[in-house]
Amino acid sequence: VASIIVKTAQGEYPITIGKGVIKEIGDIVLRAWPGKKAIIVTDSNVAPLYLESCRAFLIEKGIETHAVVIPAGESSKSLATLTTLYDAFYTAGLSRTDGIIALGGGVVGDVAGFAAATYLRGVPLLQVPTTVLAQVDAAIGGKTGIDMPFGKNMVGAFYPPYAVVIDPDLLDTLAPRRLSEGIAEIIKYGCIKDAEFFEAIETGVCDWRGGIRRCVEIKAGIVERDEFDTGERMLLNFGHTIGHALEQVTGFERYTHGEAVAIGMVAALRIGEALGVTAPGTQRRVAQVLQVWSLPVELPPATVDAIIHALGADKKRLGGKIHFVLVKEIGESLLYPMTIEELTGIVARVYRHA
Numbered sequence: 001v002a003s004i005i006v007k008t009a010q011g012e013y014p015i016t017i018g019k020g021v022i023k024e025i026g027d028i029v030l031r032a033w034p035g036k037k038a039i040i041v042t043d044s045n046v047a048p049l050y051l052e053s054c055r056a057f058l059i060e061k062g063i064e065t066h067a068v069v070i071p072a073g074e075s076s077k078s079l080a081t082l083t084t085l086y087d088a089f090y091t092a093g094l095s096r097t098d099g100i101i102a103l104g105g106g107v108v109g110d111v112a113g114f115a116a117a118t119y120l121r122g123v124p125l126l127q128v129p130t131t132v133l134a135q136v137d138a139a140i141g142g143k144t145g146i147d148m149p150f151g152k153n154m155v156g157a158f159y160p161p162y163a164v165v166i167d168p169d170l171l172d173t174l175a176p177r178r179l180s181e182g183i184a185e186i187i188k189y190g191c192i193k194d195a196e197f198f199e200a201i202e203t204g205v206c207d208w209r210g211g212i213r214r215c216v217e218i219k220a221g222i223v224e225r226d227e228f229d230t231g232e233r234m235l236l237n238f239g240h241t242i243g244h245a246l247e248q249v250t251g252f253e254r255y256t257h258g259e260a261v262a263i264g265m266v267a268a269l270r271i272g273e274a275l276g277v278t279a280p281g282t283q284r285r286v287a288q289v290l291q292v293w294s295l296p297v298e299l300p301p302a303t304v305d306a307i308i309h310a311l312g313a314d315k316k317r318l319g320g321k322i323h324f325v326l327v328k329e330i331g332e333s334l335l336y337p338m339t340i341e342e343l344t345g346i347v348a349r350v351y352r353h354a
């Protein structure tokens with residue numbers, strides 16, 4: 001299987017993508033780090049599905065394999081989980097030539113990744129994402145971290161993995177809402193970078209499984225050019241400024257992340273059309289594709305005031321400005337620096353006086 005190579009400040013790593021590539025995980029580990037030991041970090045939903053088979057593929061290549069299972073869910077991205085992981089690594093006798101395998105969604109990838117970045121000042125890491133969101137986004141690009149009481153992803157590190165294994169077969173067991181939220185992120189890649197790809201998804205010429213590789217290529221290219229998120233990488237935040245605010249004001253319960261991003265993308269397109277930056281009709285076209293996947297596209301009017309308030313506290317800004325992502329036309333996006341007042345002003349104009 002052909003791998004995508006990602007270059008980073010610290011070297012490069014391969015992303016191996018394909019149906020059934022999980023079976024090759026033993027050889028991939030042997031190429032990734034010199035030691036013959038691995039510890040799998042996974043969660044309580046993924047463990048019963050894939051832990052034993054994954055372990056067997058490693059053992060058959062002579063790799064001493066340990067495992068640690070954390071509770072499923074965002075609340076595991078915590079200091080408490082880090083303590084559990086460091087203890088497990090120590091008990092397993094992990095050295096700096098051995099490695100950690102993050103087998104799970106973005107939660108496992110982020111917390112296990114941060115544990116790998118910090119245990120013994122850094123041990124090898126293999127990302128094996130098992131959600132669409134993690135396969136097209138979280139597992140690529142080296143961002144790791146945990147949540148703190150004062151905010152999500154507030155503590156972390158840029159720590160590129162030694163390798164990434166992406167097997168779409170692992171997605172067969174995803175709940176329907178988890179699948180569609182991942183597809184929202186797939187559609188995002190088409191909107192910001194690739195009109196042809198968007199159209200292929202829109203018309204069904206390309207199914208979402210086939211689309212994963214294209215998304216990985218796009219993200220890998222972006223993080224290669226802007227590893228530390230000071231420019232082009234911010235385009236990946238398309239739909240996320242308002243999406244995050246919506247997640248926040250609805251207590252992270254009403255919407256999945258991808259659902260909030262779907263609403264956020266449509267809102268950003270509406271704002272772009274109002275500013276005369278986005279080609280008229282783009283909003284409608286993107287909303288239609290999202291709806292095919294049962295994704296919500298309407299910002300609930302009752303949340304508008306709270307969102308305007310929450311936007312003021314967004315941490316993703318540079319020099320006092322929010323780098324709001326607008327799409328000029330499908331496949332072409334840009335950073336549109338706005339002060340918080342400008343952003344909240346346009347949100348109010350578009351949504352309060354609609």
Ligand SMILES: NC(=O)c1ccc[n+]([C@@H]2O[C@H](COP(=O)([O-])OP(=O)(O)OC[C@H]3O[C@@H](n4cnc5c(N)ncnc54)[C@H](O)[C@@H]3O)[C@@H](O)[C@H]2O)c1
Pocket residue numbers: 043044045046049072073074077104105106107108110130131133134137138139140141142143144153170171172173174175178257
């Ligand atoms: N590091 C990054 O660049 C980056 C980017 C985007 C998101 N994230 C982070 O990713 C997290 C969200 O990731 P997520 O959506 O994958 O959430 P998640 O890891 O919580 O997984 C979602 C749910 O699906 C279950 N699951 C995972 N794989 C499964 C499978 N194959 N079959 C059945 N169930 C499965 C999990 O147990 C969980 O209940 C957030 O914490 C977010 O901050 C990180």
Ligand SMILES: [Zn+2]
Pocket residue numbers: 137185240257261
């Ligand atoms: Zn996202």
